[in-house]
Structure formats: structure tokens, C-alpha cells
Amino acid sequence: MDFRYLGNSGLKISEITYGNWLTHGSQVENDAATACVRAALDAGISTFDTADVYANTKAETVLGEALKGERRQDLEIFTKVYWPTGPGGKNDVGLSRKHIMESIDGSLSRLQTDYVDLYQAHRYDTETPLEETMQAFADVVRQGKALYVGVSEWTADQIRAGHAMAKDLGIQLISSQPQYSMLWRVIEDEVVPTSEELGISQIVWSPIAQGVLTGKYKPGEAPPAGSRATDEKGGADMIKRFMDDTVLERVQKLQPIADEAGLSMAQLAIAWVLQNDNVAAALVGASRPEQVHDNVKAAGVRLEPSAMQAIDDALGDVVERDPGKTAETAPQTRPV
Incomplete structure (x- = not known):
């Protein structure tokens, strides 16, 4: 395993x-x-990302139990706060002081730890003063x-404002x-340059x-039976933007590139996001230990410039690059 600041x-x-977003406490x-x-630990993974909203707090509980006994x-x-949790009361959501202070205590209890290394605002709260x-x-x-x-x-402007306030507060x-992949590159034009300027890394999901x-x-x-595209608990809804025959046809063109690099298609995708110097980590989940073992083989891989160009050529115009998608897909009001 390689490590990054x-x-x-x-x-x-x-x-x-x-990451245990769509699996722990719900699908698995x-x-x-x-x-x-355990497979992640055996493979050298030391960083674990969750959120209180995943399976309505159950994912944190599962992760806490799984890590019990580790030094x-x-x-x-890492965990996060924003989305509705618990019974969904009027203050069980958002980034108000009340919700943050109550949520951190709940997360620590479920994770069976005195502290988290990173506490993240899971979305921007338009209804609470920054x-x-x-x-x-x-x-x-x-x-x-x-x-x-x-x-x-968060958008680039939101990140800049939040960073400035954090600095003032010491x-x-x-x-x-953010979401980031070969197919979803909306952070490249604004979020990444702003983050590089401010000393902020990306931990990319999906x-x-x-x-x-x-x-x-x-x-x-x-879709294959049992795959995420058939999961009505949330997986099918998230994946549907890519379930287009034109996109799927282009993705099939990546197979020879993966073969040439000696990688599986999944390893190629993970290695691709890690070529971005502003990316500190790629979040991967798993429903089976063998998926973990496959994914970690992308660690430390450097793709040749020719491979990076071949990927761009294969995918062409199905890649989403519009930086406005970050704001467009964000909640405009607190969810209920």
C-alpha cells in the first residue's frame, strides 16, 4: 500500500x-x-470512511465492531454529518450547531472511538449560516x-469560503x-485548482x-442479477446516469487498454483517479473480500501518458466535465 498526505x-x-456507503448495514x-x-486491513488499507446517514447509522456501528481490537x-x-438520521426530526439534519454537536457524539459511540481523524460536512447546508x-x-x-x-x-466558492473561516478559527x-471517475470529471476545472491553491486534497468516491x-x-x-443496477435500496438510482448504451459501448473500449497495462478494468479505473496529484485517496467499497484484494492492486500504479490518452480517446464525448454539475446535483434545501 502507498500512502499520501x-x-x-x-x-x-x-x-x-x-468506504462502506452502499454495503454495510444494508446490502451486505x-x-x-x-x-x-479484515481483508482491507490485511491488504494494508489503514483509512476507513463512513457517514452517519449510511443505512441510517448502522454502517458506523458495523465498522466500529469490525475495527474493534485494532490499535x-x-x-x-473518517465520518460525515448532514443528511437526515434517526427518526428524521426537524433538527436531525443539516449543519446547525445542534445537529453537529449531537451527531459527533453519536458517531463516536457507534464507531467505538474517542475521536475521528476527519469530520466532514456531507453537503453544503443552505439553511445554516456558514x-x-x-x-x-x-x-x-x-x-x-x-x-x-x-x-x-462543495463547489469551489463554498470550499474557499469554508477554508477562510476555518483558518480564522485556527x-x-x-x-x-467529490465524485470523480473517468466518466465524471466535473471537479477538474474549478474544484481541483481551488483546492491545490488552498492546500486541500480530494478523497474521491465512486x-x-x-x-x-x-x-x-x-x-x-x-444488468447482471444481484448487481448494483438492480438494487432498489439506492444503488440503481445512483448508477442510472451511466446506464446508457452509448456510455456502455465506450466503456467496453477500455478493456484492451487495461489488458495492455496488466490491470483489470476496476484497477485501471482506480489507478486513473490516482494519477491526479490532487487526489489523496480513492474510496472503494466491497461486498466480498476478493473485491478488496482486486482493488488494492491499483495502489502505486503509474499509467503511461499513452494509456491516459487512449482512455480519453475511447470515452470521447460521453465524459461529463461541466463544473456546474456540483451545484446542480446539490440539495437546494435541507432534505426531510
Whole structure:
């Protein structure tokens, strides 16, 4: 496993980071989820990312149980706050001081730890003053409940404003967690340059485009049984933007490039996002331990410029690059 600094901090994280978004507590039984975490640890992954909203807090509980007994100093544990949790009361959502201060305590209890290494704003809250949010994050850090703070799916302007307030408050906003893959490059024109300027790294989710970049979805064919595209608990909704025959046809053209590089299609996709110097880690999930073992082989891989160009040529105009998509896909009001 290779390790990279997160932002301009001294914190090193594994460049393959294990995430339990759509699996733990929902799609995968707890024993299987624990086996995947053990496989990640055995493969050298030390960084684990979750969120309170995943399976309505169950994912944090599963991860806490799976990591129990590990030396805490050897791990980097990340979680997030914003989306509705619990019974969905009027204050069980957003980035108000009340929700943040209550949520961090709940997350720490479920994760069975005294602190998280990174506490992230899971989206931007349009209904809470940014000053209130950042002050609450600063207090969480000063209380020793989080070491650093980050954001997820914020625009470049939002990141700049949040970073400035964090600096004034004496805390470090060091990370951004956006969607990023060969097919979804909306961060490249604005978020990445702003982050590079401010000393912020990307921890990217869905580097395999919810499984599309593995090549298992074939144009003109029904999705394989049991795949994410058939999961009505959330997977099918997230993947549908890529389930277009033109996209799937282009993705099939990546197979010879992967073969030439000696990689699987999934490994090629993960290695591709890690070529971006502003990316500190690629988030990967798993429903089976063998998926973990396959994904970690992308660590430390350097793709030749010719391979990077061949990928661009193969995908062509199906790549989404519009930086406005970050704001367009963000909640305009707090979800209920």
C-alpha cells in the first residue's frame, strides 16, 4: 500500500481508502461486511470512511465492531454529518450547531472511538449560516473529538469560503470528497485548482462509477442479477446516469487498454483517479473480500501518458466535465 498526505497537513492516509456507503448495514450481512474490513486491513488499507446517514447509522456501528481490537493509532477513521438520521426530526439534519454537536457524539459511540481523524460536512447546508457551521466544527476539533475537518460535494466558492473561516478559527480544513471517475470529471476545472491553491486534497468516491467501469454492464443487455443496477435500496438510482448504451459501448473500449497495462478494468479505473496529484485517496467499497484484494492492486500504479490518452480517446464525448454539475446535483434545501 502507498500512502499520501491529506492536504497540507501532516496526516498520511492509504491511497486506497475503504468506504462502506452502499454495503454495510444494508446490502451486505454483518459477517460479510466484517470480512471485507479484515481483508482491507490485511491488504494494508489503514483509512476507513463512513457517514452517519449510511443505512441510517448502522454502517458506523458495523465498522466500529469490525475495527474493534485494532490499535487506534494505526487507523484513520473518517465520518460525515448532514443528511437526515434517526427518526428524521426537524433538527436531525443539516449543519446547525445542534445537529453537529449531537451527531459527533453519536458517531463516536457507534464507531467505538474517542475521536475521528476527519469530520466532514456531507453537503453544503443552505439553511445554516456558514459561520455557525464552521464554529461548531472548530469546537468539535478543540474538544478533541475530531482532528481535522473536510467537506463533500462543495463547489469551489463554498470550499474557499469554508477554508477562510476555518483558518480564522485556527482549524484545518484539509479535504474535499467529490465524485470523480473517468466518466465524471466535473471537479477538474474549478474544484481541483481551488483546492491545490488552498492546500486541500480530494478523497474521491465512486472511482469505478458505481461499477460501470468494471465493464460488467453490457450495451443492450439486462444488468447482471444481484448487481448494483438492480438494487432498489439506492444503488440503481445512483448508477442510472451511466446506464446508457452509448456510455456502455465506450466503456467496453477500455478493456484492451487495461489488458495492455496488466490491470483489470476496476484497477485501471482506480489507478486513473490516482494519477491526479490532487487526489489523496480513492474510496472503494466491497461486498466480498476478493473485491478488496482486486482493488488494492491499483495502489502505486503509474499509467503511461499513452494509456491516459487512449482512455480519453475511447470515452470521447460521453465524459461529463461541466463544473456546474456540483451545484446542480446539490440539495437546494435541507432534505426531510
